[in-house]
Amino acid sequence: MTDTNTAAGSEEHGLRRGVLTLFDPAVMGVAGVAPAYSIAASTATLFGAVALGGPAALLYCGIAMFGIVWAFNYLGRVETNSGASYTWVRNALHPALGYIAGWALVVSALIFMVAGSFPAGSITLGLFSTSLANNTLAVTILGSVFFLIMVGAVAAGVTITAKLQVIMSTVELALLLLFAALMLLHGHNAHAFSWSWFSPGIFHGSSGFFAGALVAAFYYWGWDVTANLNEETKGSKVTPGIGGIIGVLVVFALFEVFTVGSNLVLSAKDINNNSGDILGVLGQIVWPGLGGKLIVVAVILSTVATLETTIIQVTRTMFSMGRDGTLPKVLGKVHPKWRTPYIATFVVAVISVGLFVGSNYIGSIGNILTDAINAIGLQIAIYYSLAGLSVVILYRKQITKSISNFIFMGLWPLSGAVFMAIMFVKTIPGLNQTTLIVGLGAMALGLIPMAIYWAKGRPYFNMPTQQERLAPTEEELATI
Numbered sequence: 001m002t003d004t005n006t007a008a009g010s011e012e013h014g015l016r017r018g019v020l021t022l023f024d025p026a027v028m029g030v031a032g033v034a035p036a037y038s039i040a041a042s043t044a045t046l047f048g049a050v051a052l053g054g055p056a057a058l059l060y061c062g063i064a065m066f067g068i069v070w071a072f073n074y075l076g077r078v079e080t081n082s083g084a085s086y087t088w089v090r091n092a093l094h095p096a097l098g099y100i101a102g103w104a105l106v107v108s109a110l111i112f113m114v115a116g117s118f119p120a121g122s123i124t125l126g127l128f129s130t131s132l133a134n135n136t137l138a139v140t141i142l143g144s145v146f147f148l149i150m151v152g153a154v155a156a157g158v159t160i161t162a163k164l165q166v167i168m169s170t171v172e173l174a175l176l177l178l179f180a181a182l183m184l185l186h187g188h189n190a191h192a193f194s195w196s197w198f199s200p201g202i203f204h205g206s207s208g209f210f211a212g213a214l215v216a217a218f219y220y221w222g223w224d225v226t227a228n229l230n231e232e233t234k235g236s237k238v239t240p241g242i243g244g245i246i247g248v249l250v251v252f253a254l255f256e257v258f259t260v261g262s263n264l265v266l267s268a269k270d271i272n273n274n275s276g277d278i279l280g281v282l283g284q285i286v287w288p289g290l291g292g293k294l295i296v297v298a299v300i301l302s303t304v305a306t307l308e309t310t311i312i313q314v315t316r317t318m319f320s321m322g323r324d325g326t327l328p329k330v331l332g333k334v335h336p337k338w339r340t341p342y343i344a345t346f347v348v349a350v351i352s353v354g355l356f357v358g359s360n361y362i363g364s365i366g367n368i369l370t371d372a373i374n375a376i377g378l379q380i381a382i383y384y385s386l387a388g389l390s391v392v393i394l395y396r397k398q399i400t401k402s403i404s405n406f407i408f409m410g411l412w413p414l415s416g417a418v419f420m421a422i423m424f425v426k427t428i429p430g431l432n433q434t435t436l437i438v439g440l441g442a443m444a445l446g447l448i449p450m451a452i453y454w455a456k457g458r459p460y461f462n463m464p465t466q467q468e469r470l471a472p473t474e475e476e477l478a479t480i
Contacts, residue, residue, distance in 0.1 A: 015082065015319075016158060016339035020233040024162045025226040025240050029247020031165045032222030032313070034116075034306030035254040036172050036279065036298040040123065041115065042219055043262055044275035045370045050212035051268075052191065053202040054259040057212030058219060060200070062252045065220045067416025068384045069248050070408045071391040072227050073241030078394055078471045080236040083320025084227035085387045091468040092390035095461040096450065099326060101383040102317050103446035108221075108379035109314035111438060113352035115372035116310065117143030120303040123296055126280055144353055150308040151349045154315065157338045158232050161308060168301040175298035176254055179279075182286040183261030190267040197263060210426040214377040217423065219255055221380045223247045225309040228316040275369065311348060318344040324460040326453045374431055375439035381424040382443065388417025394471040 046054045072084070081087040083102055090098025121143030126133035133139070154161055196202050203209040226243040230236045233243075262271075262278065265285050274281045279299050283292035319341035322331025335342040391413045392399070399410040428436070454461045 018234045025243025026246040029223045031305040032225035032309035033251040034302045036302030038219045040279040040299045043278040046215045055197040057216045061213045061216035064416045064419035067412040071388045071413035076241045082316040089386045092393040104379045104383040107442040108376045120146040154311045168305045172298045172301045189264045214427045315344040325458045374435045378439035381420040385417040385420035388413040
């Protein structure tokens, strides 16, 4: 099993190797999920789907998501490739499914540039003026500025990106912990605490359960940036997976605390009238005045951080696809000095700014966020479910060798994959036309380049060999 495509070793196609340590992927895993951003941007959508059942939605989706986290942990040990699921699913299942997995990440990341840049602009403007915070044009301009700054940081090199993430994430987590304590100690609550918030019965049926799960999946999405950085990480077959596990553990705890706190402190009116600035309102309730604005700083840092990690994910995936010739080969080039996929980064910047500006004409900020979050939820369900199934196929000869293998290589990833697949199917009837067009229409577009490059006979589309379809044994893993 090769570490990467053979072209990866050439001067033209080589990323900067082994410059990230375990600490860096762990920070990236948290930054990719962006806890402050996810809470600020998604609380209103989650509340609209399940009302006070947010803690339960995040709990049960979180359990399923950990199955996918374990899948990525073991898939990364099979092959080191910045394309991650794009490569792993191809080897385990089929080249067409691998391509769909890669395309799902690409389009979900591009759509996220809209969902991420809006809060960056809205929340920052909200520090100075409520009317400006709800002005779509002003938010679009400032959000574009934030996005382009992050494009520059990513293009400048992964070590610069990692240093920025450490600074931003440290401040963000410190502020979130402070306000978590303030929320839980706040005496004047909108709702009394209830253990029913964690009960499956709060959803009143499977449709409500999966509607909440779709939004919850978006909350957690982004931790797998660690996998896309595997070519640039020391211990490339082990370290990224561990970083992803650490990242999800941290954000799982934060999400549960803040969702419970939001239920306690915020009324339905507070949430519905401030869909793009939930944490700003929450901050003023638990710490009125200037102190309450500190949490807005956490959201801004979180949003900027997750824009950066999302750019990394999409550019590394496009780089891998370009290197394989399944997208234009120019995307597989790296900058001779910075060792980053600068052509892919430029393409992402142009497309994303175009989508972001175009969304200015779609509707209100709240509607844009809701539609984007649900569309992304559909797309990530596709590639997460394929990854969860892939690890079972690749490790099929090792699953029954121990209880640990059975749980972490087999049962949990497979359960996560089934959960994601059922969620995908169950939520489609309840989504509006815009979400379906954006979510499924964008996926359908991927069939066009796949057909073109398959017809050109790219090696990626050859059926995987028997060696590629089987993970290394435990003895081989122990020597890594």
